[in-house]
Amino acid sequence: MSTPSSPSRSYRSTLRAEQAAATRRRILAAAGASFASAGYAGTSLADIAREASVSVETVKLNGPKRELLLASFEQAFAGDEGHEGIAEREVGRRIMEVGDPDELLAAWVRFVAEANARAGRLWRSLVSAGTSDPLVREALDAQQVRRHADFRAAIDLFVERGMHRGDAPSDAERDRLADVLSFLASPEGYEQLVDGAGWSQPEFEAWLAGAVRTLVLG
Template sequence: MTVSKAGRQYRSSLRQEQARRTRATILDAAARLFVERGYGATTMKDIAAAAAVSVESVYAQGGKPTLLLACVDRAIVGDDEEQPLLDREPLQTLLAAEDPEQWLRSLRDLTATGAQDSVAIFDAFHGAAAMDPKLAEQWQIYSDRRYADCVRMIASLGPHLRPGLSVQTATDVFWALVSPGVMLGLCRERGWTSEQYADWLADSVRRLLLS
């Protein structure tokens, strides 16, 4: 019996969906363990047990450093696709804002939805970077990329910056405000919610950077 082209496509789509779900389950388990136990104390076998899959299935997603970086990406943008952060809809809306208040609302909403999910995995990432030279290199790459994103975001404010305040200086201030250390300190150590951090960030940008 021949299998129709439609049948082959259906099977292929089904396999892709199953693979996507397996990967999501593994990354969910990995992120939880990296946060709860720390990167160094988490093994691939632990992740497999937590995800209820084989160790081979976990390794099929990459080594432990690759899993951690995928977890960080998911915390930032909600998935581990290759599309850069600034090319995604929430940031595109911010960059296209017609006035500073709309820009601040976009920043606030984006931060409120993402801060709580990202703060714990950033802590695990920072701790892992101190132990693993390869992850330390990736941390630096992430930091450089984050600064470049800050440049584009602040440049989009253009003439709305305070008189005499250069884009470079404004970017440096914004970069400090959104740094993982500040977010970790306020949300983890001081117990702020994502909403509190988002409100504080928007207010700080308004007072420090805008005319």
């Protein structure tokens, strides 16, 4: 005959789960910083452990190196790990709650700029790792599918809010617009303009908003 868990046991279990989640977030942040600075091949589990101030065994418990790379990118880009689309995450729901079309576009552009600032160099490591690790390549291909779905969802949202001028685009046209949006908002483009050319974050956001209005919504 089983007995109900005591309140103190439930509290301890909840506390341990919260502590484990906090440790994992710290490990993923450390992994992201290490991969971004030293690349995938140049980063060891010991490097991640040192950056996170935990033992190597603790790092190992959170997954092999390739999984840490993928999860650290998800956390850096979207704020938490997982395979959900941006629209299904808290950050996406906040953007969709914005009513004014200009403010909606500004919120979307700000998210893209800030996400690229956090994860742009990590994206480069992810792409590089995919050239030598088939499992990373497979995960990267799946990530690209989700990325296109995110941009297609953004196009659908813009059309739904009346932000697209002219006739409502067909499904094929919306897919093409999603491709254009993906190109404009790419980590590579952000890195070239901000890190390479020295643009400020506000300058990049103003350019991206104008480009979206002209090339996507116009």
